[in-house]
Amino acid sequence: MNAPAKTSKLIKGASGDWEVVIGLEVHAQVSSKAKLFSGASTEFGGEPNSHVSLVDAAMPGMLPVINEECVKQAIRTGLGLKARINLKSVFDRKNYFYPDLPQGYQISQYKSPIVGEGEAMVDMPGGETVHVGIERLHLEQDAGKSLHDQHPSMSFVDLNRSGVALMEIVSKPDLRSADDAKAYVGKLRTILRYLGTCDGDMEKGSLRADVNVSVRRPGEPLGTRCEIKNVNSIRFIGQAIEHEARRQIGILEDGGKIDQETRLFDPGKGETRSMRNKEEAHDYRYFPDPDLLPLEFDQAYVDELKAHLPELPDEKKARFVRDFGLSAYDAGVLVSERATADYFEAVAKGRDAKLAANWVINELFGRLNKEGKDIAASPITAERLAAILDLIAEGTISGKIAKDLFEICWSEGGDPRAIVEARGLKQVTDTGAIAKVVDEIVAANPEKVAQAKTNEKLLGWFVGQVMKSSGGKVNPQAVNDLLRKKLGI
Ligand code: ADP
Ligand code: MG
Numbered sequence: 023m024n025a026p027a028k029t030s031k032l033i034k035g036a037s038g039d040w041e042v043v044i045g046l047e048v049h050a051q052v053s054s055k056a057k058l059f060s061g062a063s064t065e066f067g068g069e070p071n072s073h074v075s076l077v078d079a080a081m082p083g084m085l086p087v088i089n090e091e092c093v094k095q096a097i098r099t100g101l102g103l104k105a106r107i108n109l110k111s112v113f114d115r116k117n118y119f120y121p122d123l124p125q126g127y128q129i130s131q132y133k134s135p136i137v138g139e140g141e142a143m144v145d146m147p148g149g150e151t152v153h154v155g156i157e158r159l160h161l162e163q164d165a166g167k168s169l170h171d172q173h174p175s176m177s178f179v180d181l182n183r184s185g186v187a188l189m190e191i192v193s194k195p196d197l198r199s200a201d202d203a204k205a206y207v208g209k210l211r212t213i214l215r216y217l218g219t220c221d222g223d224m225e226k227g228s229l230r231a232d233v234n235v236s237v238r239r240p241g242e243p244l245g246t247r248c249e250i251k252n253v254n255s256i257r258f259i260g261q262a263i264e265h266e267a268r269r270q271i272g273i274l275e276d277g278g279k280i281d282q283e284t285r286l287f288d289p290g291k292g293e294t295r296s297m298r299n300k301e302e303a304h305d306y307r308y309f310p311d312p313d314l315l316p317l318e319f320d321q322a323y324v325d326e327l328k329a330h331l332p333e334l335p336d337e338k339k340a341r342f343v344r345d346f347g348l349s350a351y352d353a354g355v356l357v358s359e360r361a362t363a364d365y366f367e368a369v370a371k372g373r374d375a376k377l378a379a380n381w382v383i384n385e386l387f388g389r390l391n392k393e394g395k396d397i398a399a400s401p402i403t404a405e406r407l408a409a410i411l412d413l414i415a416e417g418t419i420s421g422k423i424a425k426d427l428f429e430i431c432w433s434e435g436g437d438p439r440a441i442v443e444a445r446g447l448k449q450v451t452d453t454g455a456i457a458k459v460v461d462e463i464v465a466a467n468p469e470k471v472a473q474a475k476t477n478e479k480l481l482g483w484f485v486g487q488v489m490k491s492s493g494g495k496v497n498p499q500a501v502n503d504l505l506r507k508k509l510g511i
Pocket of ligand 1: 043044045046047192193194195196234235236244245246247
């Protein structure tokens, strides 16, 4: 899985091409009501220190008790990543001091994680599929938060997040560009959201990544990497990689060498800067947490969870291509969110699926994006969009009128069929009525009629005039036929 990148992904340096190599450690907050080892709430945005149990505050003598829901979510995520599930895993203490870590250690998993190797398939816009190896997934506690801006001379601490369950998903160094990495995180987010194991809300910190970057000449062994900590948006992940790769190439081309170090990304400047180097690196003195037994379950438990997994994005995409005849690209766009895929299916069922895909992707998404709305907040329900498509299919309205109707439904609401009736939007199929309009236009433009006899291109002009004067409500083909007869061409 260490194949050299396609030439297009290489970065041009002053002395030739470089390949960037990226591996991500993604921290995903587990969707669960309670924390990993306590019953305190995981709800976002409470008053500081309002969701803190004695365990989370590390009061002496308090003992952690594993929350089975978090274990299930980690297993389900592992299954979604086609990964090996370890029937026995161990919780370790990772020792370090930090003001927002009252225990003085984080409970994590080190040598024996709950989930082993797996894989994610990432479709790139150009049609390439990047296979990203998953190294492991382990469960660990989140830390609290220091508040430095509440008082002129003191820092405060908020322990609401302390003890919330995180899944750390570690990829192999299989990514070869900022775009690869961004698409991988997007795909991971989609899978987690389908599974309901993490809400993927990056603004709330539910998903963040440590980004490992190195560069090498194509074909050479892996270079020394730097780790950029805690990047919390997909766009920033891309910017951090671009900047870091350039920085490393600059050093190497000047004859220097890369120091393995931990760096921070500054979104304001678009730069990474050093946080600590290898000499300052922590020695965490991992050891199995004596307060917790090894985590054990049997295969039947895993099989039961597997049997109840929802249809995942890759399978859904394959089904959309197979059953609806969609292009891989359109299917990929439609399955990126479960709610979108459901909406599309409701519209497409029993109808022209390609037309349905066009309407959902172009009209609906276009409108939703413009207003920054989620599909759940769409003023046009799947049922109503389906009604618009039915009106087109029956020949009641033209495609052009359908777009106007969509606008009306979007801004004013209401049932499409009723709107067509009430506003007289029906396509005129009565040839007598069409002929009347054609006659009027022909009579009013004798010069153009004469020209049309020698220049057929003018036919288009006549069609346009008829469409315009009928408000787009006539069938263009019928207009064409009538005009040809009338003009004798
Ligand atoms: P550690 O445990 O010290 O953080 P790991 O070997 O577990 O180190 O790797 C952590 C992450 O760094 C993984 O996502 C891995 O893919 C990535 N990684 C390892 N070596 C490199 C490298 N040379 N270049 C880029 N990423 C790398
Ligand atoms: Mg690491």
